[in-house]
Amino acid sequence: MRYDVPLIVKVLAIVGFGILYIPVMIMMIYSFNSGKLVAVWAGFSTKWYRELWTDDILLSALYKSLLIGMSSATISTFFGLLIAIAFVRFSAFRARLTLSLVASAPLVMPEAVTGLSMLLLFIAMETTFGWPSGRGVDTIMIAHATFGMCFAAVVIQTRLRDMDRYLEEAARDLGERQPFVFMSITLPLIFPSIIAAWLLSFTLSFDDLVIASFVSGPGSSTLPIVIFSKIRLGVSPEINAIATLMILTISGMVLAGSMLILKRDSRGKKN
Amino acid sequence: MNYFFQRFGRQIVIWLPLAWLLLFFMLPLIEMINVSFSEARRAVPPYNPAFQFGPGGISFQPVVDNYYLIYEYWEDYLWPAVNSIRLAFFSTLYCLLFAYPMAWWIARSNKSLQHILLILVLMPFWTSSLLRMYALIGLLNPNGFINDILIWAGVTVIPIQMMQTDFSIYAGMVLTYLPLMILPLYASLVRLDGSIIEAAADLGARKWDIFKTIILPLSIPGIIAGSLLVFIPAVGEFVIPALLGGPEQLMLGKVIWTEFFRNRDWPVASAIAIILIAIIILPIVYARYQDKEGIS
């Protein structure tokens, strides 16, 4: 092949990958530094990891983040699935333009704007009819589910659009009725995208700092909020350790997920 | 059962998410507009709603004080706005610069390498930007990794100031948004049929000529899509200017935060948010317009 990628392009690309990975890798290495001074290497130690388990604030924030992430991701995926079905499977319907507008605008809205506007609504609702009383885990959950469902809808929509419609028609031709066709044919086929949508909504929620900061109340600080306040005090080996754990966990999940999807895809192509 | 689904299933599928989004996304924006026209006061909540209904009936008294305030102290708000656009624009450019060779390489490599490289691009996209910015601070700090090495190597004696500069903002933006630029570029380059490149070579085009006349023009849709995906969130970015930037790199996202949390001026924060939305709508409308042109 004479028209392979030019060497210079490969070199620049490797530099690009370096930019993406080097900062995080150095941080991971330093999370095993035994010294309190971040920049000076004082020997290998896992003591910062052990100390994490005694930090109650951190642990309670982690618990809240997981709770909010899992519940909002579940709501997001369900509603995202409904949006995707409406867009891909239903022909013209009256609310289509409105739905496409409100389902895509959150994707481009700056987090600070989304967070601020939601908080203002929650407060207006509270003064008007007393709910939600104060901000906490439930308001963060609602906020995260709202923008999460838009991302979930995009992920599921792509898969649903690629799906062979004749499969559904074949099932109906063979005597299956509509809601069951969806359960027995469509759902299993788009299942990987549903998993991907759930994971995406979960990580978006788990990583979110800005929106959560606006709609959280006293005592409902999530993990990013706690970490952000710690980072403002400066670099510390303890944050290195938390960050390493979080990044490794998410990366592991993404890696497993993408392996699964790639494997499924290549198996599907061979058959 | 079947009849029920035929009749109501569709309506439920459409209206359940639509109602949620209208309630928790549209209504908040309307409320924010309402607050932006409200009078600030020292109370809880710290504003007097322009539009309200309650036991005392419906009242509507909009004030433009907040926008006037922004106009009056325009220097305090203009620079963050200009900074937002400037820093987002150049960040987009730098992302494009690094993303293009990466997307090209991924698009033109064999299937197994392609899978690995795509996963390598996607992994940082899924991990928290906050944590990656923190990792970057560890590199750029006056006593951080880069300065340590430079001092050790004897390049410099005093640490180089990298934090709180445009450079640190760009580094943060590229680190955060590079994947968003790579993916659409990759999508447009991978569609490019290898025989088209060979056809150009067969007709006498040299390497640079092929890039200029074939590869680059055919990847323009990817460039536009990627630039929008980077520029739009970059304009409203909060974490990056808050952690990596100094007073010179103040951006609107951070101004909203400061007005809200520090100054407790909710109406002004809302008014700035509306200005920020206006800045974001412009490139989207432009892209839509370009899209329609392209079809006809």
Add this chain to the structure above:
Amino acid sequence: MAPFISIKNISKKYGNFSAVDNVSFNLQKGELFSLLGPSGCGKTTLLRILAGFEVSNTGSFEIDGHDMDNVDPADRPVNIMFQHYALFPHMSVFNNISYGLRRTSLPKSEIKSRVEELLELVRLSGMSERKPKTLSGGQKQRVALARALARRPKLLLLDEPLAALDKKLRSDTQFEICKIQEQLGTTFIVVTHDQEEAMTLSTRIGVMNEGKLIQLGTPKEIYEQPQTSFVADFVGEISFLEAVVKENKNTHWLMQAAVPIYVSSDSNFNVGQKVKLALRPEKISLTSRPTGNINEFKVDILDFAFYGAGTQYRVIGPEGVKLKLYQSHNQPSKANSPMLKTGFVNFSPEAIIVLES
């Protein structure tokens, strides 16, 4: 006369796999040559070597006495028409066709007049501002042809030029390619897996299999005198009979298949030698009653298919010998009755092709 195009001992290996295995042939100026073979036989790789996209491991390629070995594809007097045309989607028809010319030192006015000439040649005048995606399949094919011809190459390579067209359009386009080729006198090499296409288009055909050039000849030679059973089987319909040489009877050889068969052949055989007899379907006649001709035996008719101009039968003879035969409808025959369950076949000794077993 020295050959215009000379291809000598070209081989290309990918690891242990020989894509092209020691291929040699010469072409005269103005020939329309087809490389015919099943997919994966190496014909496309050979084409890409000639265009300069792949580098061969051994061998040489000369055009008009000039060695092409280290010449960049951009500089070769060779152009290629790609299988799916590879038109530049973002350029108009005019810019597609003129792309190659704009990379020469020709003045603009000359380029314009040459493109117009080409558009007329491929009957696309007035379409110069259209974008490729607004063209039909046949029009795209013609733009690709005009683009490849624009630089006036000494050799034009066509990779499956008709594969993407539907059947009716294909036969029209076939004749058009022949006409243009005759008009310009350019040497063409066509790669195809379609034996009908190769037969109708070309002055000569090279049949390839597993990287090797197996047989080279005119379409008639390839069809009537295949040298291997692969060629016989690949080009056209054919039936095979396993046989053993019995004895030489002056003008004929007697061979024993399921039935004794007389074969007329100039070759020499040893008695007892195993051979393969091949028969084209149109060389076999089917009758309802015995005719008393040589090489006749009774068969059961398995099934038949009506083809308009004729009918194709599949029949089974003694010891399960299966034959395919084709009866033209211009000779009225009772055998063409669908009621017929059995019949008699006969074929002349000259019609039999003897191949090595």
